[in-house]
Amino acid sequence: MTLAVASEVGKGKVPGLFDIDGTAGLPGPAPALVPTRLRAVHVGAGLAFLLGAAIASLLIGPADLAPGAVLGEIASKLPILHVHSSLSATGAVIIWQLRMPRLVLGALVGAMLAVAGASYQGVFSNPLADPYLLGVASGAGLGATIAIVDRSDLGHLPVDPLPLAAFAGAVLAVAATFALGRSRGTERSPASLVLAGVAVAAFFTAVQTFLQQQHTPSLAVVYSWILGGLSTAGWGQVELVLPYVGAAVVVLVACRRLLDLLNVGDEEATSLGLRAERARLVIIVAATLGTAAAVAVSGLIGFVGIIVPHTIRLIAGPSYRRIIPLSLLFGAGFLVLADVLARTVLSPEEIPLGVVTAFLGAPFFLVVLRQARRLG
Amino acid sequence: MTVQRAARTRWARVSFAIAAAMSVTFAPAIATASPREPSGNVVTPAAAFPVSVTSGDGTVRIPSQPTRILCLSASATQMLYALGAGKQVVGVDEYSTYPPNAPRTKFTGAETNAEDYLSLKPDLVIVAYESGKVVQQLQLLKIPALVLPPAATFADVYSQLTELGTATGHQAGARRVESSMQEHLSLAVHAAGGAGRGETYYFELDPTYYTATSKTFIGAEFSLFGMTNIANAAGRSTAYPQISAEYLLKQDPDYVFLADTVCCHQDVASFAHRPGFNALVAVQRHHVITVNDSVASQWGPHTIETFVSLLAGILHP
Numbered sequence: 274m275t276l277a278v279a280s281e282v283g284k285g286k287v288p289g290l291f292d293i294d295g296t297a298g299l300p301g302p303a304p305a306l307v308p309t310r311l312r313a314v315h316v317g318a319g320l321a322f323l324l325g326a327a328i329a330s331l332l333i334g335p336a337d338l339a340p341g342a343v344l345g346e347i348a349s350k351l352p353i354l355h356v357h358s359s360l361s362a363t364g365a366v367i368i369w370q371l372r373m374p375r376l377v378l379g380a381l382v383g384a385m386l387a388v389a390g391a392s393y394q395g396v397f398s399n400p401l402a403d404p405y406l407l408g409v410a411s412g413a414g415l416g417a418t419i420a421i422v423d424r425s426d427l428g429h430l431p432v433d434p435l436p437l438a439a440f441a442g443a444v445l446a447v448a449a450t451f452a453l454g455r456s457r458g459t460e461r462s463p464a465s466l467v468l469a470g471v472a473v474a475a476f477f478t479a480v481q482t483f484l485q486q487q488h489t490p491s492l493a494v495v496y497s498w499i500l501g502g503l504s505t506a507g508w509g510q511v512e513l514v515l516p517y518v519g520a521a522v523v524v525l526v527a528c529r530r531l532l533d534l535l536n537v538g539d540e541e542a543t544s545l546g547l548r549a550e551r552a553r554l555v556i557i558v559a560a561t562l563g564t565a566a567a568v569a570v571s572g573l574i575g576f577v578g579i580i581v582p583h584t585i586r587l588i589a590g591p592s593y594r595r596i597i598p599l600s601l602l603f604g605a606g607f608l609v610l611a612d613v614l615a616r617t618v619l620s621p622e623e624i625p626l627g628v629v630t631a632f633l634g635a636p637f638f639l640v641v642l643r644q645a646r647r648l649g
Numbered sequence: 650m651t652v653q654r655a656a657r658t659r660w661a662r663v664s665f666a667i668a669a670a671m672s673v674t675f676a677p678a679i680a681t682a683s684p685r686e687p688s689g690n691v692v693t694p695a696a697a698f699p700v701s702v703t704s705g706d707g708t709v710r711i712p713s714q715p716t717r718i719l720c721l722s723a724s725a726t727q728m729l730y731a732l733g734a735g736k737q738v739v740g741v742d743e744y745s746t747y748p749p750n751a752p753r754t755k756f757t758g759a760e761t762n763a764e765d766y767l768s769l770k771p772d773l774v775i776v777a778y779e780s781g782k783v784v785q786q787l788q789l790l791k792i793p794a795l796v797l798p799p800a801a802t803f804a805d806v807y808s809q810l811t812e813l814g815t816a817t818g819h820q821a822g823a824r825r826v827e828s829s830m831q832e833h834l835s836l837a838v839h840a841a842g843g844a845g846r847g848e849t850y851y852f853e854l855d856p857t858y859y860t861a862t863s864k865t866f867i868g869a870e871f872s873l874f875g876m877t878n879i880a881n882a883a884g885r886s887t888a889y890p891q892i893s894a895e896y897l898l899k900q901d902p903d904y905v906f907l908a909d910t911v912c913c914h915q916d917v918a919s920f921a922h923r924p925g926f927n928a929l930v931a932v933q934r935h936h937v938i939t940v941n942d943s944v945a946s947q948w949g950p951h952t953i954e955t956f957v958s959l960l961a962g963i964l965h966p
Contacts, residue, residue, distance in 0.1 A: 335892075366898065366928065367895050371925065374924075490744070493859070494912055505856065505857050616893060622883035623893055
């Protein structure tokens with residue numbers, strides 16, 4: 274499918290990267306005809322989805338707080354309304370210290386993974402690219418495993434070393450991928466980067482598996498981290514990821530036009546005044562740092578970075594000027610909603626969030642794939 | 650259990666059961682009692698062999714009384730020494746810390762190649778779970794291998810004692826340990842004087858709120874005192890569910906037991922510092938108790954008796 278697009282590009286037809294909307298195979302729509310401007314209805318739908326998910330996530334939980342009392346408690350904190358809350362002290366703690374940070378963290382992580390996924394797919398011209406493509410997951414996994422295995426030796430530390438170690442591991446893995454992907458002269462082609470990412474991921478995973486095997490008692494803790502989740506979310510984690518995720522999302526949203534340009538091919542992009550190599554680097558660095566921060570606090574949550582951007586492509590077309598901002602809204606909403614399911618389906622038992630997203634994501638992804646094949 | 654085949658979800662659920670099988674080090678606090686010295690060591694005459702022992706997932710035939718036992722389960726090690734088979738043990742895994750004089754090796758029980766064990770020339774291997782196809786490989790090598798999976802009830806503990814007694818030629822020793830354990834438990838319950846009845850508790854396995862319900866051997870120890878586990882509602886599909894901070898706050902248990910002091914360095918202060926936990930009854934009344942992780946992963950008589958005594962002391966000081 275991607276190959277077909279590439280040949281079309283050579284003939285001066287400029288469809289989107291992914292021809293799931295069916296335009297690629299048809300005689301060429303000119304670039305100007307591909308709709309690129311955000312439509313109010315899409316943004317409105319995204320905001321409504323996120324708001325709905327947020328309200329559900331604040332109202333639903335094992336503590337059975339009355340919805341009216343919860344809304345009253347939130348309204349009482351708004352300066353204009355002068356509402357008095359009828360919620361108990363414990364209820365207020367549940368809303369402000371447990372449900373609210375969990376909601377905010379879920380939204381941040383979901384937005385980050387979806388936007389990073391969309392960006393990776395654009396940069397690598399590969400519909401299967403996800404935020405973990407360059408080794409973020411295996412690097413974070415190794416970092417977290419080292420922290421868990423060593424925790425029993427390190428003793429008490431003022432800060433939890435786990436997210437920091439996971440973040441450091443993720444950044445290290447991607448840095449290794451970059452160093453290795455460069456081997457062919459000075460040029461860093463997307464293909465050699467992806468291959469280097471596969472090699473680095475395999476290596477880091479091997480080291481992690483070895484460590485786990487050597488420290489079997491920590492197996493359960495490592496696995497519970499890998500499966501991902503927001504069950505221990507607090508404001509501390511929000512503060513930890515907000516700078517990275519915020520900066521990364523701002524950069525990626527600002528780069529949405531560049532992603533459209535990169536899609537027409539490096540030569541064309543260069544002729545339009547874009548330094549393709551540098552643009553690609555900026556986008557990858559931003560997406561990677563943001564993803565590393567998200568993974569560090571939430572573990573490995575799969576499929577958000579694939580299904581959210583692809584759904585948006587189906588609905589809103591192939592332009593990144595639409596995909597990136599909409600991925601932000603729908604990614605945030607999707608993960609918040611998935612987390613609501615994770616804590617309600619078997620309530621009061623929690624299901625690992627990564628299981629929920631993959632359970633929803635895998636079948637969905639197959640549907641997207643079938644549709645793409647039929648149209649391609 | 651074939652890990653490769655298991656779905657990831659299931660893996661998450663069983664990982665604590667597996668962790669339970671792979672025990673961790675003992676805290677000094679619960680390792681104070683001296684090793685049980687079996688009196689009146691009755692050895693069944695070798696003529697009683699061959700014996701067949703049914704355990705875990707099959708029947709194992711043991712042709713003659715084992716003299717070189719390799720025990721890769723900390724719980725089974727405690728049982729073997731208690732019932733009088735200690736002299737037949739040539740090696741235990743690195744997590745078998747009780748009794749202290751057991752011949753510890755570097756084996757973890759997670760080895761996937763039976764050949765690793767051959768250097769000790771074992772004539773009986775005891776494991777808590779099957780790692781890879783190691784039991785099958787041992788069978789090919791004509792070495793009987795006994796799988797004694799994590800116990801869920803005291804009945805499981807007693808039947809494992811019986812199996813080990815039969816397998817090692819110490820049936821009488823097994824019966825003796827069983828009755829002394831029962832006596833110890835009823836004395837502890839008596840000492841508590843009903844103080845635990847109706848009290849609720851939360852037993853933490855890790856700081857992400859993985860916990861053990863009443864359907865585990867550790868839960869059974871609390872049930873002896875009439876205590877109620879707050880996580881039972883979450884235990885429909887697994888005995889080791891994950892709950893949430895919110896559910897814990899809502900249930901507001903009378904007692905909290907932290908069994909993640911080794912793996913995850915939790916203590917009373919770090920628990921009380923979690924958002925909103927300061928208001929918990931258990932925190933206010935100083936009913937947050939730290940224990941070694943191994944109380945939830947070792948179901949040997951020494952660990953169980955020590956913990957039950959500790960519990961009686963907490964409930965009725």
